[in-house]
Amino acid sequence: MKKSNTMMAVPLVIFIVFLWFLWKGLSNDPRILESVLINKPLPQFSIESLKDKNIIIQSEAMPKTSYLLNVWATWCPSCRAEHQYLGKLKQQGISIIGINYKDEREAAIAWLQQLGDPYQLVVYDEAGQLGIDLGVYGAPETYLVDALGKIRYRHAGPMDETVWQSQFLPRINRLGKLGGKQ
Amino acid sequence: MNHLICRRHCWILCCLLMLPVSVLANIDAYQFDSIAEEDKFKKMIKELRCPKCQNQNLSDSNAPLAKDLRQKVYNMVKQGKAEQEITQYMIDRYGNFITYRPPMTIGTMILWFGPFFLLISALIMMTMRIKNKTADLNQPLTEEEKHRLQSIMKQHDKEAQ
Known part of the structure; x- marks a missing residue:
């Protein structure tokens, strides 16, 4: 008799597990895609610098410490929203590499002059090919790349204090210290 | 003369009407x-x-x-x-x-085959239960059960009289 009682509980347990998954699914934003490049090396590239089209920046020139890779454009309102916060991160000694994504060079340079330049380097991805290689599906996006050149995290959407504290800092602390000032 | 100009204008108008169509078609023109x-x-x-x-x-x-x-x-x-x-x-x-x-990954395999797995396991559980029940019915009565049966039948006989 006791054995059949425990057998009766099995469907109930399965049902509760099922409910839990459905419940979790409710708070899932289907627009957020997980990057497939996590824990993979940054794609190779060789692109013009934003500020000088005669300078070609290779992927080998990326910092040898961990750094942030920020995809931005002047046509993207959220990029304007996060720009000030990127400046703050720069002041904290964090290296940020910019990817100017499918933008106009003059407008982008003017934007940096007007709003400040938080980037150590900006590459000019006019055709969006680096964007495709990175799996970019919108701007802004921010990647965390470690000292070995592996992508550790991708955040799609504007960077702010909450995202930085909850998503980036814990990962950076796990990786060791970030940025030039060490 | 007036008539001629009008005709010419019509021609231009026709060209203008056709223009946007051809421009639209050119946006995504791929050659194969x-x-x-x-x-x-x-x-x-x-x-x-x-x-x-x-x-x-x-x-x-x-x-x-x-x-x-x-x-x-x-x-x-x-x-x-x-x-x-x-x-x-x-x-x-x-x-x-x-x-x-x-x-096919583990995740998609659950989606594809999960329902069939659940259906089959439910069917197996059901047949097992039914089998157990019928097996119970075919068991010979114990001494105690025989006594109970007899007393119930006696009671029934009395009531019938």
Whole structure:
């Protein structure tokens, strides 16, 4: 008799597990895609610098410490929203590499002059090919790349204090210290 | 003379009316060397999903990213890449999400076979229960049960009298 009682509980347990998954699914934003490049090396590239089209920046020139890779454009309102916060991160000694994504060079340079330049380097991805290689599906996006050149995290959407504290800092602390000032 | 001018104007008007149509058709004009190539391109952009506007395929979407990816598919088709290579190229960058024909993984296997598994296990459990019940019925009565049966029958006989 006791054995059949425990057998009766099995469907109930399965049902509760099922409910839990459905419940979790409710708070899932289907627009957020997980990057497939996590824990993979940054794609190779060789692109013009934003500020000088005669300078070609290779992927080998990326910092040898961990750094942030920020995809931005002047046509993207959220990029304007996060720009000030990127400046703050720069002041904290964090290296940020910019990817100017499918933008106009003059407008982008003017934007940096007007709003400040938080980037150590900006590459000019006019055709969006680096964007495709990175799996970019919108701007802004921010990647965390470690000292070995592996992508550790991708955040799609504007960077702010909450995202930085909850998503980036814990990962950076796990990786060791970030940025030039060490 | 007046009549002639009007005619000429009509002609210009007709040209103007046709203009936007031809411009629109030129936005996404791809040249193909063969029908097979064109079919492949059309098939690929129908099977690949736009990562930006998620319920549209590359063929339907007007998002700039979809346009870029269409161009990418076109270039790869022109280079003679196989369908699988093109799909793999996209999956390597955007994940399985990008294809409307996701490959078999543990996750998708649960989705495909989970319901059948549940159905079969439910059927097995049901038949086992039914078997147990009928097996109970075929058991000979114990001494105690025989006594109870007799007393019930006696009671019944008395009531009948």
